[in-house]
Every structure is written in C-alpha cells, then in structure tokens.
Amino acid sequence: MPLGRVFGDLSVFDLLGNFVPGVVLMGSVLLLVPSDRLEEVTSPSLAVVLVLGVITFALGHLIQSYAARAVGQRETFRNSILLHQSLGRSPVLNFDTNPTVHPRLYGIYSRLHPNEPAERNLDDALNVGSKSEEDTSSVDDQIPKSEPITDRSKRIPARFYRAIIEAIVMVRIKRDRPLSDVTVAGKAWTVCRVKYDLDSTYNEYGDLLHLMSSDVESHTQSSRAFRFQALRNFHRGMWISCYSSFVLMVFIGIAQSCPRIVSFLSTTLGIEPWRPVAFDLWMSVWTICLGYALFTYLFWELKEDYEEEFIEYLFTDFLVANTALLEDDSNENESPDPQRNSPWYQ
Known part of the structure; x- marks a missing residue:
C-alpha cells in the first residue's frame, strides 16, 4: 500500500519526462551485464524491482537535467513577447545579422544545408491586417502550400548534425524565432500588461512565463499547454536517452x-574481461546503433515542434483564462499604450 501511494503521487511529468527515458537508458545499460548474470540482475523479486525502479527514476532525472542544459535557454517565448514590445524594432530580433551565438557550429550547419527556406519576415508579420481592402492577389496565392518531401529530405543532414552536436556540447546552434501566430502572442502581452501592471521596458521573461503558467493552472483543470509541455519533456528526455x-x-x-584493444585495456587496468549480453542478441550491435541514431534525430525533431506548440497553447489558454480582461481592454476607446495602434491588435 505505501508503495502504491508513492507511485500514485507521480504526475504525468514524472512518468513521461523522467521514468520512460530512464527505462530506455537502463535497458541499454543492462546490455553490458555478463550473460550469466542477467537473470540474477533482472530477477522478479520485489527488492530487485524496487532498486531497479529507483535507479531508473534517478537516471531519468539526470537525463532531464542534462537535456535542459543541452536545449539551452529557449527564446520562443521571449522573442514572441519582444516582437510586440518593440514592434519588431529590437536588435535582438535581427536574425539575419545574429542567427546564432555560436558562429563556428552554425557555419557547419549552414554549409550542410545552404538552401534553408527563407524565414518569415517580422515586418510582414506585424503588418498582417494592414493591407488595403482591394487585394488583387488570386485565390491560389492565398492557399497555404506545403513543402515538398524532397525539399524536406534535403534538410535532414543539417538537422541530424544539430541533434547530435547539441547533445554533445549542450548549446543551441540556431536561435529561436517568434511564433508564427503573432496575434495570439500580442493579445497575451496586452493582457499581461494590464493584469500584472507591466511597462514596455519589462524584460523578466522567465518570471512572466512562470506567472502565466501559474495563472493558467489556477483557472483550468486540464490545460492543453501543460499536456504539450509534458510531451515536450518526454521527447526531450528521449532525445538524450x-x-x-x-x-x-x-x-x-x-x-x-x-578485441585486442579490450584485452590490452583490461590487462592494463587489471580488470577481468566479460562477454556482455549485447554480443548475443539476434541483431548486430551496429544495427542497434543505427536505430538509436535514428531515434535520436526523430525525438530531437519532436521536441523542437512541441516546444512551439507548448508556447502557443500557453498563450491561448492564458487568453481563455482572462477573457474578461481581454474584453474590457478591447472596449476602451483610448489608451496610452502606443501598441494599441499596431496592426496585430486590430
């Protein structure tokens, strides 16, 4: 019963973000165990299961800690807010001049894929809705066009490079741009200014993220943003695992x-060599390596996507939780806020 209560208190963040990645890494570690000791290590006794569970959970926490450092300080939230604070004029948002803080690593990345799709222009993003009513563009021009799979496949080497190098050196090779949905981010910033009495020079974006998360959690029983956050943590942990x-x-x-190198090292270090379980598997070790390399890349892609989904739904849930404030602000005729006249607000 006490053990059941302990596991009952674990949240989805603990299970997805810590325990599952820990299980994957623990499974790989067990492949190092000598073949004649595997049954002893994996015996179904309660004590062994409990010890393995604790070690696995601890490994998961170490993985998440490493993953958080490897991901670095994400800028999606900060840049989405800053885009509206400065109306796109902040030098921080000049991604053509400052695409990265690690130019050498980014140089290799850009050479691997020099034809990366052009980024969305921030001025165009802020001017959404300011076009004249007489729009001469055809219907075909307004239909979103998906990127061909051949063009996507050309980006795989560069993005695989990022997935591996960012895990090794624990830095972000490319900076995060603002969300594509500028309207939601702009309205969320407007509500934050009213609710938390912030001025246009406010720059504690980490604190603001925590305030918004706490506000959403206090108003909703089940938040889509936190669901995406849990999935992001899972993908982030699986990437490092x-x-x-x-x-x-x-x-x-x-x-x-x-084997000669192993024999030399074991003799030098005074360690008796053993035959790990991995040597006796039905598939080769290099096939397993290939599989892990593929999953490393796939989970890196997923954690990149779900980071943006989390921020976007955080803005959305925050607006839903503060609908009254948003309506009151929209009913005011005049305001000293200069951003009220910006196109995204209309």
Missing part, C-alpha cells in the same frame, strides 16, 4: 570489433 544509448552501443560495437 537515445543519444546516450547510441554512444554506449558504439563503445560496445568497438569492443566487439577490436
């Missing part, structure tokens, strides 16, 4: 391919 497993399998593959 698969990367760590990939590195571990590479070392096992080298040991299997170069």
Whole structure:
C-alpha cells in the first residue's frame, strides 16, 4: 500500500519526462551485464524491482537535467513577447545579422544545408491586417502550400548534425524565432500588461512565463499547454536517452570489433574481461546503433515542434483564462499604450 501511494503521487511529468527515458537508458545499460548474470540482475523479486525502479527514476532525472542544459535557454517565448514590445524594432530580433551565438557550429550547419527556406519576415508579420481592402492577389496565392518531401529530405543532414552536436556540447546552434501566430502572442502581452501592471521596458521573461503558467493552472483543470509541455519533456528526455544509448552501443560495437584493444585495456587496468549480453542478441550491435541514431534525430525533431506548440497553447489558454480582461481592454476607446495602434491588435 505505501508503495502504491508513492507511485500514485507521480504526475504525468514524472512518468513521461523522467521514468520512460530512464527505462530506455537502463535497458541499454543492462546490455553490458555478463550473460550469466542477467537473470540474477533482472530477477522478479520485489527488492530487485524496487532498486531497479529507483535507479531508473534517478537516471531519468539526470537525463532531464542534462537535456535542459543541452536545449539551452529557449527564446520562443521571449522573442514572441519582444516582437510586440518593440514592434519588431529590437536588435535582438535581427536574425539575419545574429542567427546564432555560436558562429563556428552554425557555419557547419549552414554549409550542410545552404538552401534553408527563407524565414518569415517580422515586418510582414506585424503588418498582417494592414493591407488595403482591394487585394488583387488570386485565390491560389492565398492557399497555404506545403513543402515538398524532397525539399524536406534535403534538410535532414543539417538537422541530424544539430541533434547530435547539441547533445554533445549542450548549446543551441540556431536561435529561436517568434511564433508564427503573432496575434495570439500580442493579445497575451496586452493582457499581461494590464493584469500584472507591466511597462514596455519589462524584460523578466522567465518570471512572466512562470506567472502565466501559474495563472493558467489556477483557472483550468486540464490545460492543453501543460499536456504539450509534458510531451515536450518526454521527447526531450528521449532525445538524450537515445543519444546516450547510441554512444554506449558504439563503445560496445568497438569492443566487439577490436578485441585486442579490450584485452590490452583490461590487462592494463587489471580488470577481468566479460562477454556482455549485447554480443548475443539476434541483431548486430551496429544495427542497434543505427536505430538509436535514428531515434535520436526523430525525438530531437519532436521536441523542437512541441516546444512551439507548448508556447502557443500557453498563450491561448492564458487568453481563455482572462477573457474578461481581454474584453474590457478591447472596449476602451483610448489608451496610452502606443501598441494599441499596431496592426496585430486590430
């Protein structure tokens, strides 16, 4: 019963973000165990299961801590707010001049994929709704066009490079741009200014993110934003878990391919060599390495997508929770706020 209460108190953040990535990494670590000791380590006794569960959960926390540092300080939230604070005039938003804070790593990334699609122009984003009523563009020009799969596949080498290098050196190679939905972010900033009495020079974006998250949590029983946040944490943890497993399998593959090196190291260090379980699997170690490399890339892509989804739904849920403030602000005829005349507000 006490054990059941402990697991009952675990949230979806703990299970998805910590426990599942820990299970994946623990499974890879168990492949290092000698074949004759595997049954002993994985015996179904309660004590062994409890110890493995605690170790797995601890590994998951270490993975999330590493992943948070590897992801770095995301700028999606900050830049989405800053876009409306400065009406797009802040030098921080000049991504053509400052696309990264790590130019050498970004240089390799840009060479791997020099034909990266052009980014959305921030001036055009702020001027949405300011076009003349007589729009001469055809209907075909207004229909969103999806990117061909051949063009997407050309970006895979560059993005795979980011997935691996960012996990190794724990930096973001490319800066985050604002959300594409500028209207939601702009209205959320307007509500924040009224509710929290903020001025246009406010720059504590981390605190503002926490305030908005707490506000949403206090007003809603089930938030889509927190669901996407849990999924983002899961993908982020799986990204690092698969990367760590990939590195571990590479070392096992080298040991299997170069037994003389293993013999020399074991003799030098005074360690008796053993035959790990990975050598006796039905598939080769290098096939497992390839699988982990693929999953490392896929989970990196997913955590990038879900980060933006989380921020976008956080803005949306925040507006829903503060509908009254938004309506009161829209009914005012005059306001000292210079941003009220900006196109996104109309």
